[in-house]
Amino acid sequence: MSQVSDVNVTGTPKKVHVETWGCQMNAADSERMLALLAQQNYQLTPIVEEADLVLLNTCHIREKARHKVLSRLGVLRDLKEQRPGMTIAVAGCVAQAEGRRLLKAAPQIDVLLGPGKIEDLPRLLSEHADTGKSALATGFARHHDDHAAEPTDVDAEAVAPPTLSGKHEVSRYVNIQQGCNNYCTFCVVPFTRGREVSRTIAEVVAESKALLATGARELTLLGQNVNSYGSDNGEPPRFAELLRAVAALPELDRLRFTTSNPHDLTREVADLFATEPKLGRYLHLPVQSGSDPILHRMQRKVTVAEYLERVTWLRSAVPDIAISTDLIVGFPGETEEDFAATMALVEKVGFSFTFSFKYSPRNNTPAARYLDQIPESVKDERLTRLHTLQDSITTKQNLAEINEVRPVLFLYHSQKMPGYYYGRTEHYRLVRVAAERNLVGEILPVKITSANKTALLGDLV
């Protein structure tokens, strides 16, 4: 291995400050980069002013997310003027999408790397330290071709990276796939994370085992389109097989996965919810719109009726399954009638919660070139109506939990209120409980006593 001259592996630790935007994929990537930096004798600091290395892990999904990165880079430029030894690294989807253009616009960046180049971080830091110039790596991961390996071949040799806080936590992410082959017309992901590349079942099981060995009780399998897992070379998807292999690990209590495109969700995976209790009673299934003409222009490849059919599969497996979704309002050409159809779908399905966004045109995506863009004021007004409707549904569902006894996996303690612990039910509802001892990592029955829009309150029984 080449010498990494930027870091002094045996000397005084250097300090890294990490800021992460965007989805769980980015959160998982930040953990991975931190694990690589820990091997180079870096320690995490929450204080940006004392950092030797500031790492921004960026998101490009909407213009607002990109703007935040640019304004943060402005602040860091001023800070770097006072601390010339500071290194600024920009990772993630803005780095991939904008590459050299971003370096030109923000020359204070010393290292720039896309999500497919995470493993190059130590090399890029070293290159920058040697040359004094900006070092860059973008582009996408290549296909693995050893899909034949079976989970039984695996020893738990993979090393679990520490979490960002340096502690091992109860709920951890496992990346199963990079990229996406779906090309929805609004979405920048194919340009920031490339085409689908799946890890092998053996790799995913090995990493899962390693995380469980550190005390994790819940795992979330991550990918942009998890249901097509394993089909990158035109083979049939193997996601159900992967779920069975991970669920079979005895130390695992709960298994979640995200993100599911309804187009690729199979009956086999929906049916697994009936037979595999570790999957719980919750799924995030983004629909984006309740109008067929809009879904067609988004190139979602499912109709509203097909989406509802998948909801029926899930509800026949688990009758009270909680389903959440993503919605975009003000997609080009969205009429009042289209929007009314979205509102009607929200009521019909009764989502447990929704993430709703105003459409934001992204460079290179087909929808950004559509001529019938919707005025911002109309998007604002529709978003408000949608929020009001969803809030009333979520509140109603949460109030209906009062007096139920639910098994809760406790995940963390309250920062603001000592003695309070937060966990989640199988339906993924957030629960707060007061206790005299540390509950983190335990699954305990809780009687729900009150509820509001955001959380349930309860007592241990």
Ligand code: 5AD
């Ligand atoms: N504008 C607004 N929302 C978007 N999303 C993705 N691309 C855009 C865009 N251009 C939303 C979708 C997706 C979620 C992660 O972000 O709802 O499911």
Ligand code: SF4
């Ligand atoms: Fe943002 Fe998409 Fe990149 Fe995640 S994959 S960080 S949501 S642009």
